[in-house]
Amino acid sequence: RKEVEQDPGPFNVPEGATVAFNCTYSNSASQSFFWYRQDCRKEPKLLMSVYSSGNEDGRFTAQLNRASQYISLLIRDSKLSDSATYLCVVNIWNAGNMLTFGGGTRLMVKP
Amino acid sequence: DVKVTQSSRYLVKRTGEKVFLECVQDMDHENMFWYRQDPGLGLRLIYFSYDVKMKEKGDIPEGYSVSREKKERFSLILESASTNQTSMYLCATSTQSGEPLHFGNGTRLTVT
Numbered sequence: 001r002k003e004v005e006q007d008p009g010p011f012n013v014p015e016g017a018t019v020a021f022n023c024t025y026s027n028s029a030s031q032s033f034f035w036y037r038q039d040c041r042k043e044p045k046l047l048m049s050v051y052s053s054g055n056e057d058g059r060f061t062a063q064l065n066r067a068s069q070y071i072s073l074l075i076r077d078s079k080l081s082d083s084a085t086y087l088c089v090v091n092i093w094n095a096g097n098m099l100t101f102g103g104g105t106r107l108m109v110k111p
Numbered sequence: 112d113v114k115v116t117q118s119s120r121y122l123v124k125r126t127g128e129k130v131f132l133e134c135v136q137d138m139d140h141e142n143m144f145w146y147r148q149d150p151g152l153g154l155r156l157i158y159f160s161y162d163v164k165m166k167e168k169g170d171i172p173e174g175y176s177v178s179r180e181k182k183e184r185f186s187l188i189l190e191s192a193s194t195n196q197t198s199m200y201l202c203a204t205s206t207q208s209g210e211p212l213h214f215g216n217g218t219r220l221t222v223t
Contacts, residue, residue, distance in 0.1 A: 032209040043201055043214035044154075087154075091209045099205075099212060103153040 023088030115215035134202030143185035
C-alpha cells in the first residue's frame with residue numbers, strides 16, 4: 001500500500017461546479033498535511049496547509065479526518081484557471097519526518 | 112518570498128556525460144532536497160541535506176550524488192548520465208522538517 005494515495009482522475013467538471021478530492025495516508029502518526037497545485041510542466045506550489053480544525057481560503061476548503069486517515073480539498077465555483085494537478089503531501093514520522101507526495105489528482109474545468 | 116533558482120530550465124546531455132544540476136536559495140533555509148518527477152511515478156526523493164556538508168539518501172539515490180559546500184547551494188551530480196535519467200528534476204527547500212517545501216522551477220533533462 002502506498003503511503004499517500006490519491007485518485008489520479010482526471011476530474012472533468014464544468015465551470016461553476018463544486019469538486020472534492022480525497023487523499024488517504026497510511027501513517028497514523030503523521031502531523032503535517034498540505035495541498036499543492038501543479039500546472040502542466042511547472043513546479044508544485046503550496047496551495048494550503050491542512051489544520052486539524054479544517055481551514056478555508058476563498059473558494060478552497062481543506063479538511064482533515066484523523067480517524068479515517070484522509071484529507072480532503074473542496075473547490076467551490078470552479079474556474080477555468082483551477083485546471084491543474086493537485087498534490088496531497090503528508091509528513092512521515094518514521095522516515096525522518098520527511099514529506100511524502102501523493103501521485104496527484106488532475107482537474108480539468110471546462111467552459 | 113522564498114526564491115529557489117535552478118541553473119537550467121532545459122538541458123540535453125549525451126549518455127556517459129557527467130552532469131551538474133545547480134540549485135541556489137536565498138532564504139537561509141536549513142533543508143534542501145532534490146526530486147525527480149516522471150509521468151505515472153510522481154515525485155521521488157533522490158537526496159536531501161539538513162546542513163552544510165551533510166547529505167542523506169532519499170528513495171532513489173542510485174546513479175546520483177550531491178554536494179552542499181555552502182548553505183545556499185545544493186548540487187545534484189549525475190556521474191555518468193544514462194537515458195533512464197531523462198526526467199524533470201526539482202530542487203526544494205524548507206525551514207525545518209515537516210514544514211512546507213518551496214520548489215525551484217525545475218530542470219527538464221534529456222539524456223540521448
